[in-house]
Amino acid sequence: VTLLGRSPLECHDAPAAWQKALHGFSWLRNVPYDSDEETSARARVETRALVLQWMVRGRKLAGAASDGEVVARRILSWLAHSDLLLEDADQRFYDAVMARLAADIRQLDTTWTSLNDEGRIMALVARVTAGLCCTDGAELRVSSERGLHRELERQLTSDGGHVSRSPKMMLALLLDLVPLKHLYAAEHLTMPTALAEAMTRMSTFIAQLRLGDGTLVRLGGGAHDHYDDVAPFGRVERFAPEGSVLFSTSGFGRLAAGATVVVADTGSAATSGAALAFEMSDGLERLVTSAGLDSERSITHSDVRHSTLIFDRGGSLTRRQGEPTLDAPSVAELMVADDGSTTLDATQAGYYGLGVAHRRTLTLDADGATLKGVDTLRPLAGVQVVDALHYAIHFQLDEQVVVTRLGDASSVDLTLASGVSWQFRAEGARLSLETCVLAGPRPKTTLQIVVRGRWPEERALTWQFVRQFTRRDDAGGASFAQKASKKPLSA
Known part of the structure; x- marks a missing residue:
């Protein structure tokens, strides 16, 4: 997508996948905020300016911004990069980000069951993550853990595969679950046994679908390069x-x-x-x-x-x-x-x-x-x-x-x-x-x-x-x- 001087938020003619990535903020992982001091400072300023612009536009944003999977991805992205967004931020910006996070979490409370299989797991992972990261989030975490366990039991096969039979989807789900394990440890909590066992089954399955170069097979529609x-x-x-x-x-x-x-x-x-x-x-x-x-x-x-x-x-x-x-x-x-x-x-x-x-x-x-x-x-x-x-x-x-x-x-x-x-x-x-x-x-x-x-x-x-x-x-x-x-x- 060529911006031609436009803000990314003005590129309404961009492909759907690009729009979802933009509003899901998965691109935050590519921001060089851990480089030298000058580069990091500039990255923080520019990123926060774009996030602020995004929040100001609010309900006027393209439909992709409110898609359930995109909302879940945005929650995960903002929480994973909270230091980039919130460290030493002024109070008004901090409050605005937290308010938007709370609104997105509430949206998933009622909409996650309407998503497809991948979206349901992503939404529940986002809710568990929010419960672990937020003050007084224990109730949200526990209820979401139960839902996540039920979804994994429904979607995973006995040998660790997924009902979709898509290796690419399996990897995407596992990559969303892996940070949870580290987050539980950081919060001095034990990951529920059922979730840990499901991750082990998935990891074993994925490992066997890798070729000698370490990449996944492309069977079932994957295109990993x-x-x-x-x-x-x-x-x-x-x-x-x-x-x-x-x-x-x-x-x-x-x-x-x-x-x-x-x-x-x-x-x-x-x-x-x-x-x-x-x-x-x-x-x-x-x-x-x-x-x-x-x-x-x-x-x-x-x-x-x-x-x-x-x-x-x-x-x-x-x-x-x-x-x-x-x-x-x-x-x-x-x-x-x-x-x-x-x-x-x-x-x-x-x-x-x-x-x-x-x-x-x-x-x-x-x-x-x-x-x-x-x-x-x-x-x-x-x-x-x-x-x-x-x-x-x-x-x-x-x-x-x-x-x-x-x-x-x-x-x-x-x-x-x-x-x-x-x-x-x-x-x-x-x-x-x-x-x-x-x-x-x-x-x-x-x-x-x-x-x-x-x-x-x-x-x-x-x-x-x-x-x-x-x-x-x-x-x-x-x-x-x-x-x-x-x-x-x-x-």
Whole structure:
């Protein structure tokens, strides 16, 4: 948004997300008030002037200012940065800020139940925070703690996930809860056991949905490009694969061996926008990713934005036919073989009007050097099967991956920025390279591998990623040694 000499409060034509961030005051965390004395003093004066201008405008502000989620965010922001706003402030400004805080808290008393899931938790966290920070706030704190506990019990799954199945939303909720833990300690109070246990479950879940670079997967609509937000849960430099795990209730599976991490979506079609999609990293580098979704787009059933199998929606096949049925069950299993390899076997049972189910098996060998996948279509019992179906399996690559075609039509070389090389091979199938756009604040164009097939002639396609170079850590630092890994595909 370009101000062109205007006050930010006059930019009524700004995007909705920008307006919410403005009126929620989350930008206060970027004010350099802890720098040198001169910079800090100037930051305080300018920030307080804008806050005063905002309060003077009062009811004339744009509608975003009174949105329940924005009100909750504003309470949290003002309380978190109270030293910036109120330290050595004159009494009139101090009283005005406190009066506005009190009004916002009263608004949430009656409106928080009308908010969406994320907004309800944010509002209750804001009320608990206010109860901890304000004089005589014990009654507000206790009642809000009870409400927050009920909401977390309603929204969290037994394995620590969220009913939305959105990793991005999970992280946002957890980041709102983390400061509460420190605030209880600062006030010499014990955080309620139920809240502490919920945070532990959420933290464990989030940790398993991080790739080797420490960032969250983009499955379910996430578009995280930085690891700043997950820093509280372990610095990237120390992040290491934590083993393979299956979250059956939430619908996510993780394979980890050596430096390789694979995270897959195994959830039901009713909540999954990326049925059987996966992402993959080698060390601190992403290899297979998801294009993610723009904030203006729905995340429901948008498989073309993920690394998974999709049906051709052209010709006589409608979009509705090419999507999983909402009540179709998903089944997933995690198995460890005698040779140390781990297999994630998941099935999405049923597509509108097609009469077929999609099964994907992902097998990561013991040292993380080979990921083998098999995508299989099978007919559903008692359902009329469409005579001919065209489908495509997409593997969306990180923008840092350099792709080189090899001598045949079924394999390509993939080189990471570090020099580590992987080879992708598809058994008995031709592959193509196509462009796709990675969503985010600054969309980026990258390549995707696409392997196409036709039902019922090709009921299964086998493919694999094989590392050609591996890292060797020695006293001189990281180097690379070529590995003879021209393994043939096996059934």
